[in-house]
Amino acid sequence: MVMAFRKKPTSVIRTKASKPKTPTNWLHLIKPMLMFLCLLFAYVMYSNWSSWLALLDKTPIRAYALTHKTQFTTNSDIRDLLSKEPVLKGYFGQDIQEIKDKFLEIPWIKDVAVRKVYPDRISLTLVEHRPTAIWNQTRFVSAQGVVFDLPKERFNADGLPELYGPDSEAKKVLEAWYKIQKDLESRNLVLKSVAMDIRGSWTITLNNHVELRLGRGDWLPKIDRFVTIFPEIEIPDGKRLSYVDLRYEHGAAVGFISQ
Template sequence: MAVKRKMQARRRQKPARKPLGHWLRPAFVVLVMSGSIAGLVFMLEWMKDPHAWPVKTVQIEGDLQYLDRAALQEFLVPMSDEGFFGVQVARIQSLLQARPWVERVSVRRVWPNRLQINIREQQPVARWGETGFLNPRGELFHPQVAVKIEGLPQLAGPKGHEQRVLSMFAQIRKSLQPLQLGVVRVQLDARRAWHVQLDNGLKMELGRRNPLQRVARFVYAYPAILAAGSGRVVSVDLRYSNGVAVHWQSIGKQAKRTG
């Protein structure tokens, strides 16, 4: 009886055998995952192959007046040799954006084999100093190659005052419209005094205080100034509180007239 009980206890302690499927399922999962990873790696390498996925067309879009489209094409084509998926879009965009004449640029892939470049060129509205230009927002840029653009006003001022000078130019030009006079030069000097030259050659000294009020005084007095002189008006000094100083070319004298 005791022997029988010992045999029954041994049977209870002996672990049960697990079915074969218990071991096959994890092995199958590992095998599938390994195959998927290997396939993904192969696919990624294949996509990077420039011969399998070449860029056949580099398309440059935008109205370009100052940028050389052919030179841009020559610059971009070698960078597209890395293939459709391998081409470094962000790097190309950064390199193009660094060019002075480029205001904004976007670069994107177009399926299946085209690289599209959209460029917005800088629009110069004024010259700044010797080599710079201002765009409509008063942002300064310096082209690498000197370019001559007719009809732009010449502006100048201390560093960081580009927007202020451009704004003053626009306001003075608007104030002079009743006289049908244009502005060709506005300068803000180191002492923050304003100097203006008109398209008829006349120079205006506005000083540092209330420059627009002094321009308004000039507009009011200009017909009387023309009537009082016998030659071409060379310059007008508006820094006086109660009048202007006028210089005529023919007689070479100054006449101070009260407002």
Template sequence: MSEVPLLEKPSKGSQFYVGLAFFMALIIFLIIGVIRLNAWLEDEQQAPVQNIVVSGNRTFIDDVEIEALVKRTQSGSFFELNVDETHKTVEALPWVYRASVRKRWPSGLEIFVVEQTPAAIWNSDMLLNKNGDVFNAQISDPAVVKQLKLPSLFGPGGSEQTALQGYRNMQSLLDSTNLHIVEMFLSERFAWNIQLNNGIRLNLGRIEFIDRLQRFVDLYPLISEQDKQVDYVDLRYDTGLAVGWKTAADQV
């Protein structure tokens, strides 16, 4: 009777090395997978930002400009795009007052913007928003400026909010009439001068300029009854005022 050879069980040592080899192979496989996935994620062609949606009420903000700016400053894949940096870039645009940015899976970007609200032209070359903050944006179309009816304010640096508040207080007083401030000048010594839509210039001085403007409003019906055209009114008096009349040459 022949004997059947018995299979020897693998030793514990050989089992350990087999398991170790399997574990090492698994680790290598995972590392290769992570490297390839990371390379894929970094490849703009594999996961580009395909759709940028700009929302919010806007008149002067250019959606195309925002899209081009984001793609130029945040080149890379959807996954690599830095939302915080994009937010800062968009808010740095002159006409953007506030912005929020978020990714939209799988390849979109949503940008919500709050546009600056222009309140006045400042020193001929800049704009003031409704809070009296300067923003360096130009309105290239004169027709748009005329439509917005923005007053022109002039003053020393740092006086923007004072000038805007002074303008608002004076215009509020003039709202009961058909007069509007088209230009306002605030000197280095904080003396107020304004020009009205009818061409009359008012010198209000440094102090009590609201009371002095009220004096003009009270006396304007009497002044306007004169046959001559008013050039300027000097209100820098405790009582009364001085009127400068246009000459015949000025009226031509």
């Protein structure tokens, strides 16, 4: 019987010189560089996007449209304002806030909304303050207590309440007007003006031009006192009642002027 033996293959030891070379994967080297270039390009585009868009503007904004009719602001006001520096740019390059800031310089403008309309127009919504009372004879105060200027020729102020005081207290004086007016109506008296000085002392004037000096504190008891003593005041001939000083705890002082 013949037996055959298979010889185990001997292991091959490869040296560094005998190892086959691995081909270089250039993609691993190029990919980070490509990502870096893409990020750099995106950063440059983001940083200068307004400049790139501005290059697309062929003409500056040259027309506007009002969304509703204004009471005090004229077309001439709007044109003059838009023509001021800085000059208007094109649709892409124009900053809306820049236009808003221009309109908010007008003292009677409360708020403004601006919308760009392609290719060369803007849409304007102007919100104006509404005069509720005359303030310190030369200005006006809104229902929100905001003091503002308005050319007198653009508004007929006849019949408006006359208020006086520091600008910072306009809202407080306006609220006092409504309260005092309501109190006087129940006494068949008509209020003409309300004034508050820097110390917080109140003076009111009735429609018959009689001035009531109320001082500080609650005015209701003082008005009641005036209603009580008014029929008893003796007015000299040729004179008329000018003021009633109710700042005393009891009673009052009166003053007269020539008619």
